[in-house]
Amino acid sequence: MDLLPQLLIAGVVIGSVYALAALGFVLIYKSSRVINFAHGQIIATGAFIAFALTQKGVNFWLAGLIAMLATFLLGMLIERVFLRRMVGEPIIAVIMVTIGLSSVIDGLIHLTPYGAGTFSFERPALLTGQGIELFGLPLSKTQIAGVLMALGLLGGFTYFFNKSTLGITMRAVADDQMAAMSVGTSVERVFALAWAAAGLTAAAAGVILGLMSGLTLGGLAGIGLKVFPVVILGGLDSVIGAIVGGMLIGILENLSAGYLDGIVPGGGTREVFPFIILIIVLLIRPYGLFGTKEIERV
Amino acid sequence: MKKTLILSALVSLSFAAAQKTVTLPWSGAITGPTSDAGASYAAGVEDYCKYANAQKMLPGVTLNCVTRDDQYNNANTQRNFEDFVGNLNAPVFLGYATGGALQLKSVIQETKIPTLTASYHIGIIDAPDNTYTFLPVSSYSENIVALLEYIAKKERGAKVALIVNPSPFGRDPVVDARKAADRLGLKITDVQEVGGNNLDNTALLKRLESQGAKYIINQNTAGPVANILKDAKRLGLLGKMQFMGAHYTGGEDLTKLAGDAAKDFIWATSYYLYDEGNQPGIQLVKKIGAQYKRGGDTIRSVHYTSGMLAAAIAIEAMKRAGNNPDAAGVYKGLISMNGSKSFNPGFAVGPVTFSAKDHIGAESLRLLQADATGNFKPITGAQRSALFQLVHPMK
Numbered sequence: 001m002d003l004l005p006q007l008l009i010a011g012v013v014i015g016s017v018y019a020l021a022a023l024g025f026v027l028i029y030k031s032s033r034v035i036n037f038a039h040g041q042i043i044a045t046g047a048f049i050a051f052a053l054t055q056k057g058v059n060f061w062l063a064g065l066i067a068m069l070a071t072f073l074l075g076m077l078i079e080r081v082f083l084r085r086m087v088g089e090p091i092i093a094v095i096m097v098t099i100g101l102s103s104v105i106d107g108l109i110h111l112t113p114y115g116a117g118t119f120s121f122e123r124p125a126l127l128t129g130q131g132i133e134l135f136g137l138p139l140s141k142t143q144i145a146g147v148l149m150a151l152g153l154l155g156g157f158t159y160f161f162n163k164s165t166l167g168i169t170m171r172a173v174a175d176d177q178m179a180a181m182s183v184g185t186s187v188e189r190v191f192a193l194a195w196a197a198a199g200l201t202a203a204a205a206g207v208i209l210g211l212m213s214g215l216t217l218g219g220l221a222g223i224g225l226k227v228f229p230v231v232i233l234g235g236l237d238s239v240i241g242a243i244v245g246g247m248l249i250g251i252l253e254n255l256s257a258g259y260l261d262g263i264v265p266g267g268g269t270r271e272v273f274p275f276i277i278l279i280i281v282l283l284i285r286p287y288g289l290f291g292t293k294e295i296e297r298v
Numbered sequence: 299m300k301k302t303l304i305l306s307a308l309v310s311l312s313f314a315a316a317q318k319t320v321t322l323p324w325s326g327a328i329t330g331p332t333s334d335a336g337a338s339y340a341a342g343v344e345d346y347c348k349y350a351n352a353q354k355m356l357p358g359v360t361l362n363c364v365t366r367d368d369q370y371n372n373a374n375t376q377r378n379f380e381d382f383v384g385n386l387n388a389p390v391f392l393g394y395a396t397g398g399a400l401q402l403k404s405v406i407q408e409t410k411i412p413t414l415t416a417s418y419h420i421g422i423i424d425a426p427d428n429t430y431t432f433l434p435v436s437s438y439s440e441n442i443v444a445l446l447e448y449i450a451k452k453e454r455g456a457k458v459a460l461i462v463n464p465s466p467f468g469r470d471p472v473v474d475a476r477k478a479a480d481r482l483g484l485k486i487t488d489v490q491e492v493g494g495n496n497l498d499n500t501a502l503l504k505r506l507e508s509q510g511a512k513y514i515i516n517q518n519t520a521g522p523v524a525n526i527l528k529d530a531k532r533l534g535l536l537g538k539m540q541f542m543g544a545h546y547t548g549g550e551d552l553t554k555l556a557g558d559a560a561k562d563f564i565w566a567t568s569y570y571l572y573d574e575g576n577q578p579g580i581q582l583v584k585k586i587g588a589q590y591k592r593g594g595d596t597i598r599s600v601h602y603t604s605g606m607l608a609a610a611i612a613i614e615a616m617k618r619a620g621n622n623p624d625a626a627g628v629y630k631g632l633i634s635m636n637g638s639k640s641f642n643p644g645f646a647v648g649p650v651t652f653s654a655k656d657h658i659g660a661e662s663l664r665l666l667q668a669d670a671t672g673n674f675k676p677i678t679g680a681q682r683s684a685l686f687q688l689v690h691p692m693k
Contacts, residue, residue, distance in 0.1 A: 003504060010500035017497070110329050116337030117595060118520060118551045131532070137500065140532045213497055213525050214555035218331050226495055250498075257501035267490040267502070268464055 005135035007254040013143050015250020017212070020150040021205040021223050022230040022242040023157060024198035030161075030237040031170045031194035033091070034083065037098040039202060040224020041105035046071040046203025047210040047220050048114045051121060060124040068203040075199025079192045087187075102221075109217055119215040127211070146208040153204055157197070158239050170194060174237060229278045235291025244289060249274045320623055321362040321386040322347050322612055324605075325378035326394025326416060330369035331494070332519060334551060335601045336394055339416050340365040342605020343392055345590045350613045358621040361613070362386070368394070372401045383411055389625040390414070390612045396422070396467040403427040412615065412629045414608045414659075416601075418545060419470050420690060423657040432632060434608050435568035435646055435660045436682075438467075438517055439474040439690055441544035444566050444683040446475060448665055449513045449540075450482035457487045459511035461502070461526065463518040464491040471517050471544070477689040487511045496522050499529040507535060516543035523547045523563075524555030531559040540564065549600040553672030560668045564677070568646045568663045569607070572598040573673055579603070579644025607645040611659060614641050635659075647680040655692065 024039045036042075046067045053063035082101060086094045109115045123142070131140040161167040173180040173190040181187055206220055213219065230249050234241025253270040261267030287293050324343040327336030347363035350356065364386065368374035375398030382388040391406070393399050396417035406413050407427035415422060420437040422428075442460075449456050460475060462468035472489055479486045487509040490502060503526070506514060516523045523543055530536050541563050543552075548565030550572075556563075570577045575584070583606060587597035596602050611632070618634055619627025635641045635652045642649035648662025661682050666674035 003501075006504065007501055010498050014498040106329070113593065116328060116333035118334045118554055120555050120557060123557075138532050138534065143532075209497070213528075214521065216334055216521055218333070219494060219521060222495060254498065254501050258505065261490060261501070262488075262505055265489075266464075267488075268492070270501075271464075271493065271495075 002136075003258055006137040007258045008251055009134050009137045009139070011251030011254040012247055013139065013147055013250070014253070015247035016147045016150040016154075017205065017208055017246075018227050018230050018250055019154055019243045019246025020201060020208065022227040022234070022246055023154060023201045023239065024205070025227070025231045026234075026237065026239055026242045027157070027194050027198040027201065029231075030174050030239075032083070032191045033174070034094050034098065035236070036195075036198065037095065037224075038078075038102035038105055039198070040221035041102045041109070042071055042074065042199055042202040043206040043209070043224055044109060044217050044220035045074065045105060045206070046199070047206030047215055048109060048112065048217075050203065050207045051114065051119055051210060051215055052112075054122060060121065064203070064207045067207060068200045071199035071203040072196045073199070075195035075197070075202075076192050078199075079195035083191065083195065084188060087191075102224075106217070106221065114215070115217055117216070119210075121207075121211050121215070123211070142211050146212060149204060149208060153201055154239065154243050157201075158243075161239055166193070229274055231288075233274075233278050233281055233288055235288030237292050238288070238290035241288055241290035248277075252277055317360055318358060318622065319360050319362050320356075320616065321364055321382060321388040322390065322392070322609065322616075323364045323366070323378070323382035323386065323388045324392040324394070324608075325366050325368045325375050325382070325398070327370035328365070328367035330367075330371070332370050332395070334521075335519070335546065335599075336370070336416075338596050338599040338601035339394065339605040339608075340367075341590075341592055341596050342602040342607075343609045344605075345586050345592065345602075346606040346609035347613070348590060349586050350609070355613055356617055356621075356623070359616065359623065364388075368398065370395055370397075372397045376402060376405070379405065379411075383409055389619075389623050389628045390615065392608050392612060393417075396465065396470075399431070400466060403431060406430050409625075410629070411625050412612075412632055414611060416604060416608065417467060419467060420474070421466065421470050423692070428657065430629060432611075432652060432657045433659060434604070434611055434650070435545075436658060436663045437471075438544045438546075439471040440658075440661075440683050440686040441566035441663060442471045442475045442515055442517060443478040443686045443689060444663055444665065444681070445515050445542045445544075445564065446478045446482055446484060447683060447685060448564070448678070449542075450484055453512070454483050455485065456513055457485050457509065457511045458513045458515060459488045459490065459506045459509065460486060461490050461492050461514060461516045461518065461523075463522070464493050468517050474686070474690045475515070478685050481685060481689070492518065492522050492526070494519070494522055496525050499526045500533065502526070503530055503533055503535055503539075507533075507538070511539065513540045513542065516541065516547045518543065519546050520548065520551035520555060524552055524560070527552075527556040527559040527563065536562070542566070545569075548666070548668075548674060550595075550598050553668060553674075557672070558670070560672055561670055563668045565666050565668070565674055566663050567600065567666065568648070568660045569600050569603050570645065570647060571600060571666070571674060572603075577644060579646070582606075582644065603645050607643065607650075607660070610643040610645065611635075611641065611650055614643070657692070 050067035230245040234245025256273035257270040393415040615631030616623035618631030640649040646660030650659040662680040
């Protein structure tokens with residue numbers, strides 16, 4: 001079978017996980033204009049909560065749901081304790097708070113038995129056994145489940161922002177906080193909900209990543225920064241952008257690994273190539289492919 | 299009566315004064331990248347050091363056991379080294395990462411502090427500035443040359459690909475591997491760099507398959523290798539390709555992450571493993587681990603044993619230095635470990651031998667293969683690579 005379709009499929013698989021991980025950035029930025037640099041650590045927190053529960057004998061799927069609920073509440077708590085006090089402060093101060101948070105959460109995870117170690121989920125029965133073959137590329141059940149879970153959540157949030165009252169309210173707050181407040185919208189409630197929803201998606205991403213590549217704090221937390229180009233490419237405030245950006249980065253990584261690594265000594269072009277594309281896109285569209293174009297009138 | 303009491307108090311005080319405190323320091327990644335290995339290594343250093351105090355291994359000396367987290371950050375390693383040597387007067391330095399060890403080489407040469415690291419990068423003991431640096435066990439390069447020798451015995455002319463970490467740690471053995479492959483009649487088809495975020499290896503494995511590479515040697519950490527193995531299993535390549543790797547690729551970490559995809563992986567290491575309970579060194583590992591209440595995962599980790607070996611070598615060198623161990627004494631103690639005076643605490647598959655020219659400790663290594671349950675079983679006895687010294691003559 002030709003390599004190209006196989007590389008494209010592999011790119012979509014990994015791209016959907018990137019998109020899900022990137023969704024957390026978008027949800028928070030979309031509602032509050034804050035870039036959360038602690039997102040990788042929240043991904044790791046969700047994954048380790050699910051893992052700890054499975055170690056205690058909790059069913060994998062239930063453990064995943066509990067982890068999502070836990071990070072939903074964690075997101076809400078972070079907003080309540082740290083971010084709410086920062087409303088109206090310079091954006092750089094808010095960013096520094098999230099960088100500080102990443103260190104604090106990192107340190108707290110190190111106090112658990114999971115901080116410095118290598119772990120792997122015991123695969124649930126549903127995800128064992130033969131997967132399927134698509135255009136000559138075998139896909140494992142874990143990969144299929146990961147893609148379906150990611151697309152389900154991404155589709156759900158797209159619908160939520162476009163059709164539900166709350167989603168539209170969140171978009172209104174993102175567009176103009178003052179205007180939203182003047183019509184009685186609780187901006188604080190919207191911020192809390194955005195952080196909570198980002199926490200929920202983080203746990204989902206963490207569990208999928210844990211299933212695919214194992215659980216190490218560095219690997220899980222690192223994915224938070226790895227998907228940063230995804231959100232910049234797609235547009236920081238666009239759920240569709242996160243999906244398209246994730247898929248594009250995933251596919252570009254695989255195409256460069258498939259066609260350029262053989263030419264470049266040592267290979268490893270998959271780490272660089274997406275950034276080259278990112279720079280080109282940003283030169284043409286600084287707000288990303290689907291991001292809102294900020295127009296400032298002076 | 300009063301005189302007796304005063305006399306015994308004076309005697310006690312003089313004994314206390316005679317008891318010297320010497321710092322045994324370690325700096326490495328307890329948190330941050332590679333902390334999965336570093337945390338167990340630190341525990342091994344710390345526990346053996348405490349055990350040495352409890353056993354009064356050094357008459358007249360109490361060890362101040364210090365393990366400090368440098369988060370795999372060279373600047374932190376350097377700061378820790380300066381503090382250990384400048385403020386705590388440590389006569390020896392136990393390091394961790396390749397980067398930190400390479401960065402400190404000239405400082406170590408200048409300060410004349412004998413140093414042992416958890417990195418087995420041959421460049422650490424290559425000239426220049428290599429008088430005071432020592433590897434506790436065989437180098438990554440020798441691990442890989444031994445794997446190539448194994449391949450050549452099985453299949454002359456075989457095609458081999460190398461997958462290495464994009465760092466000095468990963469890249470260093472490539473030159474020696476190429477030279478060895480030439481001499482062994484093997485063809486290295488590709489050298490690819492793969493880092494820790496390799497979530498999908500389809501493209502890499504498909505290309506290696508198209509090149510006809512049958513043996514894939516990894517110089518990396520267990521995480522990236524596990525992902526490669528899982529993808530190879532999914533792509534149906536496990537039977538077609540034989541995956542292998544140097545010290546940090548294998549062991550419990552690999553089987554935990556890769557599961558049944560680790561089956562048949564061939565691993566080169568100088569250490570005995572937890573499952574070899576008949577070995578005195580492993581019995582000691584278990585005893586010390588239980589004594590200091592370490593978790594099962596820590597005690598099972600080969601990195602816990604590795605930390606113990608590094609500490610044991612340093613303490614033995616101090617012992618040989620007499621009851622006033624300074625850096626010069628420790629250096630002399632280290633280079634005295636040869637011939638009938640070689641040191642064999644039982645953690646590695648051969649004795650630790652050093653001299654002014656020989657800076658590799660336990661030079662012997664074994665090749666082990668993972669079975670269906672994920673346990674590594676030796677497929678060779680303790681051996682040295684016949685070719686390594688020819689492709690990498692030490693200066």
